Amino acid sequence: MNHQKMESMTTLLLIFSGFTLLSFPTxxxxxxxxxxxxxxxxFTPNSTFQSNLNRLLSTLSSNANRSTGFYNASVQTPNNDVYGLFLCRGDVVGTDSCxxxxxTATAEAPQRCPVEKQMVIWYDYCMLRYSNESFFSRADDKPSVYMWNTQNASxxxxxxxxxxxxxxxxxxVAAQTSNSSHKFATKETNVSGSITLYGFGQCTQDLSSGDCxxxxxxxxTQIPRTSAGGRILKPSCNLRFEVYPFYSSAPPPPASNREGPKGKSKTPTSTIVAVVVAISVSVLLFVVGYCCITRRARKKYNYAVADELSGEYDITTVESLQFDFATIQETTSNFSDKLGEGGFGQVYKGTLSNGQEVAVKRLSRNSGQGTEEFKNEMVLVAKLQHRNLVRLLGFCLEGEEKILVYEYVLNKSLDCFLFDPEKQGQLDWSRRYKIISGIARGIMYLHExxxxxxxxxxxxxxxxLLDGDMHPKISDFGMARIFGVDQTQANTNRIVGT
Structure with missing residues (x-):
């Protein structure tokens, strides 16, 4: 009789523990x-584009259980293409959370953006993105959303x-993430005896290591200097740090292949009850504590949207930008495809190992800078990111060689259109106005x-330079600094340039 009562008590405790945990907000x-x-x-409601978008969202939702936590797809019909992807947070891949x-994202996205063709939506556990233009395998860092935690700064x-x-x-974290097959990494670092920093990085899995x-x-570079926690959300990557654990880093324990002895258990029922109660209470307290911490921290976040890079804290390192000369030679087929020549050197077309086309500028050898000065300038110029500036991808510094690696811009330079009688007709007034406005925005960014x-x-x-959509991009904007002309801060001693 006592044995039956103990078994009944054990069953009731298990049921109670299960219902308690299930009823708690997970x-x-x-x-x-x-x-x-x-x-x-x-787009127009009930149009072909909306039909294609609905098909795309349905496809993404039905693939949410993929083991990689990432999936991209497209629906293409004439003039109504739509491309999309989702990315689950690396530590929840393969779970119900993903x-x-x-x-939720595929259901809420059309409600939040009912007629827009392009959108990005971020959740704590996933990100969803779609567009009428293909963005696969492309590193897009704009628009940005940065959030900082105001609760734990003290x-x-x-x-x-x-x-x-x-x-x-x-x-x-950036290096580990870019070299990871799943483009996801975490790191824990002790700051002091009582404070541990938890870092997290992730990229969409279609990016190359370099782009990630x-x-x-x-x-x-957008991390606020005085914050003890924050995250930066971008269309192609996201970065987060906190002084409390916010991700699950421990892998599940491996399943045992060994079978236990068969027959009736010799463990006393009272021991089973004690173990069940202890485990249930411990799990319950952990879940309550974790949810309270994360929800309270989440409510303390401040939000901001950055259309361009901002922030005071500089992270980029020389090593992340530097190419060796042998790689440059291979990239340019030993400088065989010349694009042009300017006052600072010759420019060649090249292709990186990941297939990305680049413009390689082989600088003249009369730069007034030493090695360390040159490296420092490269790090600084590489951080100048704006839609109307040509992006510097890296540099090479070996012996007397000083080489810059830029993004390749499809339509070459503006003078090819202005002074070519056959191409002048492509520059109608609206396009000229757009080019002028873009140049002005780029110069304002450099100046202010x-x-x-x-x-x-x-x-x-x-x-x-003009990209495929004829958007202007200013090049050679760092040359005055790199070549060490007579310049002291914002004051110049003589007139130089064109």
Whole structure:
């Protein structure tokens, strides 16, 4: 009789523990963070585009259980193409949290952006993106959303020490993430005896290692200097750090292949009851504590949207930008495809190992800078990111060779259109106005909004490059600094340039 009562008590405790845990708010909920959908491109309700978008969202939702936690797809019909992907947070891949988040995202996205053709929506456990233009395998770091945690900043007593650890941690996270097959990594670093920094990085899995690393380092430059927690959300990557554990880093224990002895258990029922109660209470307290901490921390976040890179804390390292000369030779087929020649050197077309086309500028050998000065300038110029500036991807410095690697811009320079009688007709007034406005925005960024104050001093049509959509991109904007002309801060001693 006593044995039956003990078994009944054990059963009741198990049932009670199970219902208690199930009734508690679990972390599988999809917690919304932010969304962006510019109204520059819209579609008509009940149109072919909307039908294609619905098909795409259905496809993404039905693939949410993939073991990689990432999936991209497209629906293409004439003039109504739509491309999309989802990315689950690396530590929840293969769980209900991932599937629930993707299902929520695909359902909420059309409600938040009912007629916009392009959108990005972020949740705590996943991200969803779609567009009428293909963005697969492309590193997009704009638009950005950065959130910083205002609750735990007071816990940092030595901000300089914290900043040093943070810089090293996020740089290592970026490197580990870009070299990971799943483009996901975490790192824990002790700041002081009582404070541990938890870092997290992730990229969409269609990016190359180089593009992933670049995206995360760009995100790192937006980290506020005095925050003890925050995250930067971008279309192609995201970066986060906290002084409390916010991710699950422990892998599940391996299943045992050994079978236990068969027959009736010899363990006393009272022992079973004690173990069940202890485990249930421990799990319950852990879940309650974790949810309270994360929900309270989440409510303390401040939000901001950055259309361009901003922030005071610099992370980018020389090593992440430097190419060796042998790689440059291979990239350019030993400098065989010449694109042009300017006052600072010759420009060649090249192709990186990941297939990305680049423009390689082999600088003249009369630069006034030493090796370390040159490297420092490269790090600074590489951080100048704007839609109307040509992006610097890296550099090479070996012997007397000083080489810059830029993104390749399809339509070459503005002078090829202005002074070519056959191409002049492509520059109608609306296109010219768009080019002028873009140049003005780029110059304003260099003069007023960038982390450096740069006066171009050689602005001319041949230094304005045009991409595939005829958007202008200013090139050679760092040459005055790199070549060490007579310049002291914002004051010049003589007139130089064109």
């Amino acid at each position: 972390s599988t909920d999809a917690d919304y963070l932010y969304h962006i959908c510019p109204n520059t491109t819209t 599937e629930t988040c993707v299902a 816990s940092i007593t030595d901000q300089n020490r914290f900043n040093e650890v943070l810089a090293a941690t996020v740089t290592e 690393n670049w995206c995360l380092l760009a995100a790192a 909004d960038s982390r450096l104050r740069i006066i171009h001093r050689d602005l001319k049509a041949s230094n304005i």
